[in-house]
Amino acid sequence: MLSTTKCFAWRLRFPFRLPNVFSTSLYSSNPAAVQTTKHPEVRPLEDIPGVSGKSALPYVGSIFLSKSLDYKLDDVQVKTFCSQLQKKFGDIVRIRIKNNWGVFIFDPDLAKEVLEIQLKYPYRPPVDILRVYNDRHKLSQSLVTLNGEAWARLRKPAQQLMLRPLAVSAYVDTLSKVAEDFVQKYQDGGTIEDLRPVLVDYATESVGMLCFNRRFGCMDKTGIIDIKFIEDIFDAVDVDSKSLGFKPYLYVSTPMYRKFKRALDHVYSVFQVEIKNALSTLEKVKAEGKLEEYLEKPNLLYSLLSHPKMTPADVDRTLLDLFIAGIESTSNTLSLLWFELAKNQDKQEKLYKEISSVCGNGDVTKEALANMSYLKACVRETMRIYSPTSPGSYRRFDKDVVLGGYHIPAGTELVLCFQQMCEDPRLFKSPEKFLPERFMRDDTTLTEEYKNTNPFAILPFGFGPRSCIGQRFAETEMHVLTAKFFRRFKASLLPDTNKTMEYKYRTFAVPKNAVPLTITPRV
Numbered sequence: 001m002l003s004t005t006k007c008f009a010w011r012l013r014f015p016f017r018l019p020n021v022f023s024t025s026l027y028s029s030n031p032a033a034v035q036t037t038k039h040p041e042v043r044p045l046e047d048i049p050g051v052s053g054k055s056a057l058p059y060v061g062s063i064f065l066s067k068s069l070d071y072k073l074d075d076v077q078v079k080t081f082c083s084q085l086q087k088k089f090g091d092i093v094r095i096r097i098k099n100n101w102g103v104f105i106f107d108p109d110l111a112k113e114v115l116e117i118q119l120k121y122p123y124r125p126p127v128d129i130l131r132v133y134n135d136r137h138k139l140s141q142s143l144v145t146l147n148g149e150a151w152a153r154l155r156k157p158a159q160q161l162m163l164r165p166l167a168v169s170a171y172v173d174t175l176s177k178v179a180e181d182f183v184q185k186y187q188d189g190g191t192i193e194d195l196r197p198v199l200v201d202y203a204t205e206s207v208g209m210l211c212f213n214r215r216f217g218c219m220d221k222t223g224i225i226d227i228k229f230i231e232d233i234f235d236a237v238d239v240d241s242k243s244l245g246f247k248p249y250l251y252v253s254t255p256m257y258r259k260f261k262r263a264l265d266h267v268y269s270v271f272q273v274e275i276k277n278a279l280s281t282l283e284k285v286k287a288e289g290k291l292e293e294y295l296e297k298p299n300l301l302y303s304l305l306s307h308p309k310m311t312p313a314d315v316d317r318t319l320l321d322l323f324i325a326g327i328e329s330t331s332n333t334l335s336l337l338w339f340e341l342a343k344n345q346d347k348q349e350k351l352y353k354e355i356s357s358v359c360g361n362g363d364v365t366k367e368a369l370a371n372m373s374y375l376k377a378c379v380r381e382t383m384r385i386y387s388p389t390s391p392g393s394y395r396r397f398d399k400d401v402v403l404g405g406y407h408i409p410a411g412t413e414l415v416l417c418f419q420q421m422c423e424d425p426r427l428f429k430s431p432e433k434f435l436p437e438r439f440m441r442d443d444t445t446l447t448e449e450y451k452n453t454n455p456f457a458i459l460p461f462g463f464g465p466r467s468c469i470g471q472r473f474a475e476t477e478m479h480v481l482t483a484k485f486f487r488r489f490k491a492s493l494l495p496d497t498n499k500t501m502e503y504k505y506r507t508f509a510v511p512k513n514a515v516p517l518t519i520t521p522r523v
């Protein structure tokens with residue numbers, strides 16, 4: 001029998017915490033709006049298959065529901081919980097979330113309907129512990145702690161720079177040298193004891209370049225950022241996200257908050273120095289009349305500072321968000337991708353052939369990457385097998401809407417379970433297999449039934465105005481390094497390595513155990 005704490009825990013393992021739903025004012029549906037959406041064919045929310053009886057009671061319903069499902073509290077419990085909901089009720093499920101209703105969606109066409117509802121300011125629950133830290137230190141809030149107009153004001157300038165198509169070529173230039181240094185480190189081959197930490201170093205070095213146009217020295221351990229602190233930040237965010245809404249750190253200094261504060265103080269102090277140095281370099285090159293030449297290289301910091309609507313404080317907070325979000329995400333996805341490539345030697349060979357034929361004797365350029373469709377399919381397939389976040393995306397509308405013929409009152413919490421969709425054999429044939437070919441239109445090795453995938457079943461970076469702002473950077477970072485590395489080395493798992501990857505969620509999917517790799521230089 002699960003304890004009450006455990007029963008609640010599923011609710012708190014979402015990558016981005018659900019909001020405090022005790023505030024009824026947020027959730028009371030507007031009767032006028034209900035009327036406008038009513039239609040003879042539109043059925044009420046209560047008709048959505050889901051909980052009844054005690055499990056439908058406000059506040060305590062989720063306890064009864066959890067008891068009625070056979071799920072175990074483990075690191076992938078949100079996944080287990082969602083799978084059980086789907087098994088029991090179907091592809092659209094209504095459950096109680098505190099005093100509100102939550103609707104879980106397992107059908108890509110319904111997910112599409114949700115995502116296509118235009119919202120100027122899509123809401124996402126803020127990263128609370130960071131919000132509190134900022135308040136306490138009288139710092140401005142940032143992308144991950146803001147919503148509404150305040151969020152949009154910060155998002156717009158950063159998005160213009162980071163997600164425009166031209167950004168990719170700038171990123172290739174930025175990242176190529178970092179990736180080359182990574183590959184050089186292993187030029188003689190040998191064994192990498194654990195992939196994750198070395199890829200964390202690469203990701204930190206890369207995102208340091210994005211933010212400050214300078215090398216931090218993470219890959220040769222002379223770095224000014226102590227990576228341990230980044231992990232402490234994610235640990236604390238993770239613990240906070242399981243806190244059942246009880247936040248003692250709001251009143252007393254808890255060990256968890258102290259850990260978070262110590263880590264963020266460190267990162268923030270490095271940032272202060274970096275920003276100061278970057279500004280004095282700019283002053284210097286301006287005084288020397290070399291600004292134009294200096295800015296030939298992409299310079300996010302300068303571009304954000306020059307934006308008329310960004311204050312220096314906004315810039316500093318935006319860069320900090322990018323820096324922190326940018327490390328755990330790509331390093332873990334890369335670890336999982338390389339594990340799959342080492343496990344599936346035939347796929348690795350196919351990738352090697354693509355890289356060699358596209359690059360010839362030349363470098364991995366932007367043009368070359370544009371022609372590496374198998375590489376991109378490998379990354380996509382990795383994110384299908386190991387959904388980077390669990391269970392998927394979250395939406396909440398401030399007006400009533402109709403979805404799949406059901407009336408959804410304003411404030412209902414909608415959870416789009418992409419993780420389950422990605423593992424659904426109706427949507428992806430043989431979902432347990434690593435088959436990048438399913439995303440290759442021109443490939444003839446798989447039959448059409450493998451390839452008939454619905455794009456709304458796999459959205460690892462989210463969708464729409466609030467999707468991942470780092471998507472292009474992250475993809476380029478993974479593509480450049482993977483192309484350079486697998487062109488140079490053949491990688492295999494050690495003979496006693498478990499072929500089933502065990503992983504957990506710490507906001508992002510993280511391998512539970514060390515991932516060792518043997519690498520042999522290709523001649």
Ligand code: HEM
Nearest residue numbers: 143322325326329330333388461462466467468469470474
């Ligand atoms: C494999 C790599 C990555 C994955 C899978 C990923 C995934 C996501 C997802 C799912 C979201 C939330 C989208 C939503 O709520 O609809 C998000 C938001 C965000 N990501 Fe990423 N991300 C990755 C890499 C990065 C990188 C490299 C950066 C920074 C350079 C970054 C910065 C951010 C930021 C700042 C947000 C919040 C955006 C906002 O609220 O406006 N991410 N990411």
